[in-house]
Amino acid sequence: MTDIDPDRTLASLVEETPAYARAFESLGLDYCCEGDRTLATACDQADLAVDDVRARLRETRDREDADADDWEGLADLADHVVETHHDYLREELPALQDLVAKVARVHGENHPELRELEAEFSELAEEMREHIEEEETELFPVVGKLDRGESPSTDEAARLREAIRTFEDDHAATADRLDRIAELTDGYAVPGDACASYRSMLDRLDRLERDTHMHVHRENNVLFPRAEERLPTGPAEA
Ligand SMILES: [Fe+2]
Numbered sequence: 001m002t003d004i005d006p007d008r009t010l011a012s013l014v015e016e017t018p019a020y021a022r023a024f025e026s027l028g029l030d031y032c033c034e035g036d037r038t039l040a041t042a043c044d045q046a047d048l049a050v051d052d053v054r055a056r057l058r059e060t061r062d063r064e065d066a067d068a069d070d071w072e073g074l075a076d077l078a079d080h081v082v083e084t085h086h087d088y089l090r091e092e093l094p095a096l097q098d099l100v101a102k103v104a105r106v107h108g109e110n111h112p113e114l115r116e117l118e119a120e121f122s123e124l125a126e127e128m129r130e131h132i133e134e135e136e137t138e139l140f141p142v143v144g145k146l147d148r149g150e151s152p153s154t155d156e157a158a159r160l161r162e163a164i165r166t167f168e169d170d171h172a173a174t175a176d177r178l179d180r181i182a183e184l185t186d187g188y189a190v191p192g193d194a195c196a197s198y199r200s201m202l203d204r205l206d207r208l209e210r211d212t213h214m215h216v217h218r219e220n221n222v223l224f225p226r227a228e229e230r231l232p233t234g235p236a237e238a
């Protein structure tokens with residue numbers, strides 16, 4: 001089995017072996033928004049020994065399903081993003097928002113940080129809902145066109161590049177909100193007085209963060225750059 005090259009980027013490692021995402025999550029290495037760093041650099045910045053991390057990745061690879069994310073085409077990947085991540089968010093965000101509100105109501109007195117959590121989550125939920133709708137109306141239909149071999153006009157291509165930059169900015173803003181939520185819950189730690197709803201809320205927030213990392217990785221590091229490669233270059237019409 002091939003060894004893990006420390007000069008490869010985190011994004012390319014996860015693209016080839018999605019199971020690495022789990023190891024990166026537990027080590028606190030950001031492979032989505034900051035996935036263009038090499039493994040060596042990321043370890044250095046996090047003060048981790050690169051050889052220990054490589055050993056951990058090898059273990060993960062040997063233990064888990066190490067199949068590559070293998071996409072027939074861009075439209076296939078876009079469909080996968082919708083079915084796996086967007087549909088999950090459409091269902092989970094409103095349900096989790098209700099749960100966060102309920103937990104804040106019941107436990108807010110003993111845990112005043114839950115008030116800020118509730119406010120932060122409702123901003124996050126609204127932004128994410130808007131963001132996925134925009135991706136599905138502005139970007140994914142053009143991805144389908146590119147896949148069918150149709151070439152968008154230079155004007156359309158310029159609009160698309162601009163949309164992609166906006167989506168990347170949204171991803172960074174989402175990452176900041178998720179970081180704040182992890183901070184407010186002390187890394188989803190279960191307090192001694194937590195009831196079943198409180199535990200479930202922490203569990204689901206944790207899952208939301210992990211799912212969003214993979215979601216953003218698939219867009220920022222795979223779908224967006226591949227779509228951009230296929231766009232015609234040249235000045236946009238005025
Ligand atoms: Fe998305």
Ligand SMILES: [Fe+2]
Nearest residue numbers: 131135167219
């Ligand atoms: Fe996105």
